[in-house]
Amino acid sequence: MIELLTRAIFWxxxxxxxxxxxxxxxNNRVIYSAFALLFTLFGVAGLYVFLAxxxxxASQLLIYVGGILTLIxxxxxxxxxxxxxxxxxxxxxxxxxxxPVVGIAAILIYVLFTADWxxxxxxxxxxxxxxxxxxxxxxxxxxxxxxxxxxxxxxGAMRLSRPREDEDDQ
Amino acid sequence: xxxxxxxxxxxxxxxxxxxxxxxxxxxxxxxVLMGVExxxxxxxxxxxTFSHYTAGNLLGQGTAVFIIILAAAEAAxxxxxxxxIYRILSTAEVDKADQLRG
Numbered sequence: 001m002i003e004l005l006t007r008a009i010f011w012x013x014x015x016x017x018x019x020x021x022x023x024x025x026x027n028n029r030v031i032y033s034a035f036a037l038l039f040t041l042f043g044v045a046g047l048y049v050f051l052a053x054x055x056x057x058a059s060q061l062l063i064y065v066g067g068i069l070t071l072i073x074x075x076x077x078x079x080x081x082x083x084x085x086x087x088x089x090x091x092x093x094x095x096x097x098x099x100p101v102v103g104i105a106a107i108l109i110y111v112l113f114t115a116d117w118x119x120x121x122x123x124x125x126x127x128x129x130x131x132x133x134x135x136x137x138x139x140x141x142x143x144x145x146x147x148x149x150x151x152x153x154x155x156g157a158m159r160l161s162r163p164r165e166d167e168d169d170q
Numbered sequence: 171x172x173x174x175x176x177x178x179x180x181x182x183x184x185x186x187x188x189x190x191x192x193x194x195x196x197x198x199x200x201x202v203l204m205g206v207e208x209x210x211x212x213x214x215x216x217x218x219t220f221s222h223y224t225a226g227n228l229l230g231q232g233t234a235v236f237i238i239i240l241a242a243a244e245a246a247x248x249x250x251x252x253x254x255i256y257r258i259l260s261t262a263e264v265d266k267a268d269q270l271r272g
Binding site for chain 1 (some may be wrong): 174175176177178179180181183184185186187188189190191192193194198199200201202203204205207208211214215218219222223224225226228229231234235236238239240241242243244245247249250251252253254256260262
């Protein structure tokens, strides 16, 4: 019974993720795409739970759904007429774009089913403590570089989004 | 034999090709950014899947943490640039912004 319920929830997250990602790509209105992206990110967080990545699932919800998606929705509100369909919100070059996309999809599916994956027995245990240790030992240099990158992005985004003071003189 | 491993990699592949399609077919800059977010998510999902099923350690999850950090920084800077483009050109179409000097 529990097993069946787990399978149902797993498939529910898979369908939620892929289905709302298709809405993101094929819907003509940007604001609907943004809200569909919410469900895609939520579905990926659910899949992280099935992969025994509890810390990542929580970070995905907090950072992506709480931060990045809020930024994107603000961006939509500030730049697009929300319910008014303009030419810029439709999709273009669909058939030209399909050629490389179908090619890449075929390669990925071929590799997925023919490669000899070296499977191990997956371990399910809390990851937060060992992930913290990993960030301060193996990944110490990328961790420090990422902090500098975040500082640079913070200052750059502030500088870019402020109105320029010298524009009034011209 | 299709296992959870194959299903999760398939979801990653589907997210990647959908994001690629979004980047290639959209003109609105924010839609392009959403496509990039889909691609980053697919990469992170693949890293976590491989680390869980084929490596048995947490290195892939560490990489996924860095992917989330990069996505946050990228979204903030990209939206600041888009707002500037919108203020100057009154449009958020990526192919209208073809001048370096604003």
